[in-house]
Amino acid sequence: AQTVTQSQPEMSVQEAETVTLSCTYDTSENNYYLFWYKQPPSRQMILVIRQEAYKQQNATENRFSVNFQKAAKSFSLKISDSQLGDTAMYFCAFMTPPYETSGSRLTFGEGTQLTVNP
Amino acid sequence: AAGVIQSPRHLIKEKRETATLKCYPIPRHDTVYWYQQGPGQDPQFLISFYEKMQSDKGSIPDRFSAQQFSDYHSELNMSSLELGDSALYFCASRPGTGPNYEQYFGPGTRLTVT
Numbered sequence: 529a530q531t532v533t534q535s536q537p538e539m540s541v542q543e544a545e546t547v548t549l550s551c552t553y554d555t556s557e558n559n560y561y562l563f564w565y566k567q568p569p570s571r572q573m574i575l576v577i578r579q580e581a582y583k584q585q586n587a588t589e590n591r592f593s594v595n596f597q598k599a600a601k602s603f604s605l606k607i608s609d610s611q612l613g614d615t616a617m618y619f620c621a622f623m624t625p626p627y628e629t630s631g632s633r634l635t636f637g638e639g640t641q642l643t644v645n646p
Numbered sequence: 647a648a649g650v651i652q653s654p655r656h657l658i659k660e661k662r663e664t665a666t667l668k669c670y671p672i673p674r675h676d677t678v679y680w681y682q683q684g685p686g687q688d689p690q691f692l693i694s695f696y697e698k699m700q701s702d703k704g705s706i707p708d709r710f711s712a713q714q715f716s717d718y719h720s721e722l723n724m725s726s727l728e729l730g731d732s733a734l735y736f737c738a739s740r741p742g743t744g745p746n747y748e749q750y751f752g753p754g755t756r757l758t759v760t
Contacts, residue, residue, distance in 0.1 A: 571734055571753075573751035573754075574751075575748060578748060619688055619689070626696070626747065632677075632694070632701075632702070632747055633679065634679070634691065636690075638687075638688055
């Protein structure tokens with residue numbers, strides 16, 4: 529079974545600064561996907577960024593980028609130029625492709641509550 | 647763009663009652679997932695369906711059952727409700743094929759059991 533660990537329950541950052549959220553995972557699979565989801569106070573689950581394990585290049589989406597270290601099983605999220613609207617709970621999630629025996633369910637970490645201060 | 651629709655958005659039930667949650671996936675999405683998120687917790691996978699067949703099963707209580715219908719919508723039936731069933735229930739959908747396997751989440755149904 530896969531496990532995902534987020535060791536930072538809460539973090540805060542000043543507006544316009546950069547913050548990094550940590551995530552580690554454990555799996556015996558070689559082919560998988562990693563995600564960061566954002567859950568604002570509305571509780572909607574919003575996909576922030578996705579990384580395929582077979583890709584060595586780190587994914588980037590505007591102000592959001594990841595540092596994917598496959599050997600270390602680490603998947604951190606960097607938010608640059610933080611904005612007040614980035615205040616939310618952030619979940620790291622793991623998934624194997626649907627053709628793998630472990631299925632395509634998402635396994636989430638415990639979450640990191642990020643607060644962006646003005 | 648069309649999104650995943652869940653109904654009802656809020657539901658209040660008493661202990662030992664039954665509840666039915668509905669999920670309408672994005673058009674042409676044939677795979678549906680159900681997740682349960684308790685207060686202050688991360689979402690936990692319950693069950694999934696692909697082409698109307700159960701494809702995976704997680705920590706779903708025996709009191710719960712689910713199915714996917716011919717139009718690909720799905721229903722989660724919950725019986726003998728307990729206080730601990732109070733949670734936010736998410737449905738997510740994705741297309742059966744594609745390079746990303748991204749799951750698109752609905753807004754959730756907030757179930758309160760009193």
